Amino acid sequence: MIFSNIEGRLREIRTFTRPTADGRGTITFRVFVIEMPFSRDTPIDAGKLLAVETIRKEYYLLLEVTDYFPQHYGMVNLDGSVPPELREEIMKRVEEKWESKESWIEVYASSVGYVMRVNGGVEFKRGYIPPLPGSKVKLFTDETFEKFVFYENGVKIGKVVNENIDLKLNIEKAIKYHIGVFAYTGSGKSNLTSMLIRKSLEKMKDLKVIVIDVSMEYGILLLDQLLTYESRLVTLDRLPDNQIDAGRRLLRTHVIPEELNEDRDLIRKAFETLYNQGKLRKLYIPPQGISFLTYGMLIDMVRSQTEDKYVATAQKPFFMMLLHELDRLMRENKLSKDDVVDEAVLHSLDEVEMKAREAGIKENATIFSFISAIKQYIELKPIESEEYDVENLAIELLDQDPASPRLFIVETPNMDDARLVISLLIDQVFMRRKRSYSSIPVVLFVLDEAQEFIPFESRQKDYSEYSSIAVEKLLRHGRKYHLHALISTQRLAYLNTNVLQQIHTYFVSTLPRPYDRQLISETFGISDSLVDRTLNFDIGQWLLISFKAALKEDIPIMFYADNNISELKENLLKILK
Numbered sequence: 001m002i003f004s005n006i007e008g009r010l011r012e013i014r015t016f017t018r019p020t021a022d023g024r025g026t027i028t029f030r031v032f033v034i035e036m037p038f039s040r041d042t043p044i045d046a047g048k049l050l051a052v053e054t055i056r057k058e059y060y061l062l063l064e065v066t067d068y069f070p071q072h073y074g075m076v077n078l079d080g081s082v083p084p085e086l087r088e089e090i091m092k093r094v095e096e097k098w099e100s101k102e103s104w105i106e107v108y109a110s111s112v113g114y115v116m117r118v119n120g121g122v123e124f125k126r127g128y129i130p131p132l133p134g135s136k137v138k139l140f141t142d143e144t145f146e147k148f149v150f151y152e153n154g155v156k157i158g159k160v161v162n163e164n165i166d167l168k169l170n171i172e173k174a175i176k177y178h179i180g181v182f183a184y185t186g187s188g189k190s191n192l193t194s195m196l197i198r199k200s201l202e203k204m205k206d207l208k209v210i211v212i213d214v215s216m217e218y219g220i221l222l223l224d225q226l227l228t229y230e231s232r233l234v235t236l237d238r239l240p241d242n243q244i245d246a247g248r249r250l251l252r253t254h255v256i257p258e259e260l261n262e263d264r265d266l267i268r269k270a271f272e273t274l275y276n277q278g279k280l281r282k283l284y285i286p287p288q289g290i291s292f293l294t295y296g297m298l299i300d301m302v303r304s305q306t307e308d309k310y311v312a313t314a315q316k317p318f319f320m321m322l323l324h325e326l327d328r329l330m331r332e333n334k335l336s337k338d339d340v341v342d343e344a345v346l347h348s349l350d351e352v353e354m355k356a357r358e359a360g361i362k363e364n365a366t367i368f369s370f371i372s373a374i375k376q377y378i379e380l381k382p383i384e385s386e387e388y389d390v391e392n393l394a395i396e397l398l399d400q401d402p403a404s405p406r407l408f409i410v411e412t413p414n415m416d417d418a419r420l421v422i423s424l425l426i427d428q429v430f431m432r433r434k435r436s437y438s439s440i441p442v443v444l445f446v447l448d449e450a451q452e453f454i455p456f457e458s459r460q461k462d463y464s465e466y467s468s469i470a471v472e473k474l475l476r477h478g479r480k481y482h483l484h485a486l487i488s489t490q491r492l493a494y495l496n497t498n499v500l501q502q503i504h505t506y507f508v509s510t511l512p513r514p515y516d517r518q519l520i521s522e523t524f525g526i527s528d529s530l531v532d533r534t535l536n537f538d539i540g541q542w543l544l545i546s547f548k549a550a551l552k553e554d555i556p557i558m559f560y561a562d563n564n565i566s567e568l569k570e571n572l573l574k575i576l577k
């Protein structure tokens, strides 16, 4: 059965226009007002899908309920102008007569951008066909809802609100087109993020995940996963000397969720095991910070030589030649100006050096000393040490060996460190990936507090300029190289919103500021009233909006997320029994 027995009628179509969140334009939404028979246990609720007949035969327009409330004829015109005694009398009557023919349920719904053709079979298509006011509105059955919206083999991550259906996600596609988790503090962002990570690792065998953890949460939220998979818990602190020290210290430095307050012994034991498994690493960050020569920097250096009035005119064509050589090299190897210069450039340098020699340029000319200086810089081998640095991290992250680590949690409570690590790491990973041309492993970068990495206004002083460039590169170009991001934030307003278009799957919970909610409705072209529903969401309740990624069809879905902590606890007990 496509539809349930309950039917309503479309009474009205209203339009609302408001300025866009950035104040530069306006946006218009349609609200569809539907009447349904009154019943105390009517299954109507926010998030339900409806279909209404349209101007075209066999075609229905699909709507999603955003709000509903009971109406009684007696109350429609009851305002302060009616004398109090009469008002009281009318309201008493209404109270007694809700279950009469004079009452109905008024339902507000918005279009989800789909039409459905019922002609023997059922066919869904993107689009909008004007519905016929006064015509029948039908409610989907759970079965139709499920078939229409979810991939059959999707990964279960929760339960759809008000429906008896599992929320199933196409996790591979969701990751491919990046994920955003947006909610006010305490709504369950880290819980949802950890749950998505554990489900993804389970489903995608060629996936590796790296979490940049600034709030010291994930070491516990994913502790069972760290124990199960080959993994790394990376800190900037000195490593503990022994198992006992490790257990105590890690328990002290991590945020323990309230639900696990009674389980401290279990967590300590798990940390001790992690230490014994040799999964802890101390990350070394070079004190000079960003110190690599990039192609952009090299090109600037060469160009300044061509413009330098002290460089002899006869040498300038060779600097120009070097610029052309660099351009060719970068094109052939798909390098960007942010890529770090390495041995690949030696051939270009040799080529220009040889041509300059053949042309009879003097041995002590600037061109030769310039080329020689660059060569020396490249051949300078990094100091060999036992330290685990960003390069080691990148190498392990891209290691294709199935026995190599799959989960990395990098704990950087200092935001400046976190920004520096992420920018160096993304650069390293891009450079290595471009050279290897490999599509595995797929890598997911998880960034909590994303507004700190890609802020609305970035500054050099706190490395946010570097982290912004790196994370933007990941979001814009990562997909080609199988490098993806999951970012979460509590304030969209503080985020560089240019990147929002790159993210195709959004998980939204309570966002108290209208600006943040409006930005979401505008990005996806869904109605304000639907996003506003999130204001009443409970902890762990989410609105999932996805554009050609997580779901079979792009219908905004309200759901209760599975609780990461329940799975964590169950697994820890199993692993450590």
Ligand SMILES: Nc1ncnc2c1ncn2[C@@H]1O[C@H](COP(=O)(O)OP(=O)(O)OP(=O)(O)O)[C@@H](O)[C@H]1O
Pocket: 183, 184, 185, 186, 187, 188, 189, 190, 191, 192, 215, 257, 258, 259, 490, 539, 540, 541, 560, 561, 562, 563, 564, 565
């Ligand atoms: N799906 C869920 N089911 C049950 N409880 C949940 C769920 N999601 C979150 N919670 C509980 O709500 C509390 C807050 O969750 P969480 O720490 O994930 O929120 P947050 O948005 O990351 O907060 P913050 O921004 O402060 O880090 C936790 O105690 C958590 O266990």
